[in-house]
Amino acid sequence: MSSERIKMEGPLCPVPLPHHEQVVIGHGSGGRMTARLIESLFYPAFQNEALSQGDDAAVLDMPGEGRIALSTDGHIVTPLFFPGGDIGSLAVCGTVNDLAMVGAVPQWLTASFILEEGLPMDTLKQVVASMTKSAAEAGVQIVAGDTKVAERGKVDGVYISTAGVGRVPAGRMIGGAHAQPGDVVLISGTLGDHGIAVLAARGQLAFDVELDSDIAPLNGMVEGMLAVSVNVHVLRDPTRGGLATTLNEIAVQSGVTIRLVEDALPVRAPVQAACEMLGFDPLYVANEGKLTAIVAPQDAGKVLAAMRATPYGKEACQIGVVEAGHPQVLMQTAIGGTRVVDVLAGEMLPRIC
Secondary structure, eight states, X not given: OOHHHHTTTTTOOOOOOOOSSSOOGGGGXXXXXXXXXXXXXXXXXXXXXXXXXXXXXXXXXXXXXXXXXXXXXXXXXXXXXETTEEHHHHHHHHHHHHHHTTTOEEEEEEEEEEEETTOOHHHHHHHHHXXXXXXXXXXXXXXXXXXXXXXXXXXXXXXXXXXXXXXXXXXXXXXXXXXXXXXXXXXXXXXXXXXXXXXXHTTOSSXXXXXXXXXXXXXXXXXXXXXXXXXXXXXXXXXXXXXXXXXXXXXXXXXXXXXXXXXGOOOXXXXXXXXXXXXXXXXXSOOSSOOEEEEOGGGHHHHHXXXXXXXXXXXXXXXXXXXXXXXXXXXXXXXXXXXXXXXXXXXXXXXXX
């Protein structure tokens, strides 16, 4: 099949060689290049106990007030609107979910807008309306913000940066370093929906795909899970770099092996077809409304039931287990073999979140 037919030049970015002199697209992948940038530049410069935890939100002690969680995120996506969501819902839900993944109850957000000169005001109104709707669903307030305008051609319409604050109830100790041998790995639904939906909206597939992004606030699901179990050890939403990169991060943080079962991984037919056409693996495609949970085995059943009882967890299932061993992710394949599931090296789908 010709490269013109499947438009390989659009969505694919080659695995980059190491870059030390300038920033490249791969530094924003959420994979190996991002990790190297953080470890070599940001961690040494900003090192402190909260930052070193390596989770999506920092959990901070407030003397006399208990603990809070704080998170920040930047959002660039093209196109701005796509099936199932837009940059506004992405900005709100992404930050809400980062807070929820450390067990926090999200409460307040801030939003900073960088707008391109010439952006239609109706477009901005649609983005703001979407943020308002998502914030209401998540039960959070947008309490502060900032606006800047860049010259025409310097921004793809609008970039949004958000920060969020949430309260961490007493007794909750959830983070990437808490996975234990014997734990069960759960996923709240199908993989890769967001990345492929955005790719299809760009017109970069050779066939039509009826697929919506999975963007959603997950704090309600998390509260349902924690209401039935105090043995939820790790929560993480597999966004940039996909589930494979997320689980590798957790394996390193906890010093464990995570073993997945290939036949158990939920992937929608349109996502599977697009990935086969383009040479992608759904394990590395971004999600924006899914979470993976690592739970003590005695509570896995009731946590799974709690996930399935929520609007965004109806397709939740068990996909693997945690074992003692070298920090890595392994896959039990459909033909009975075992392969290593490594971290995403470059950037498959830039500018999707």
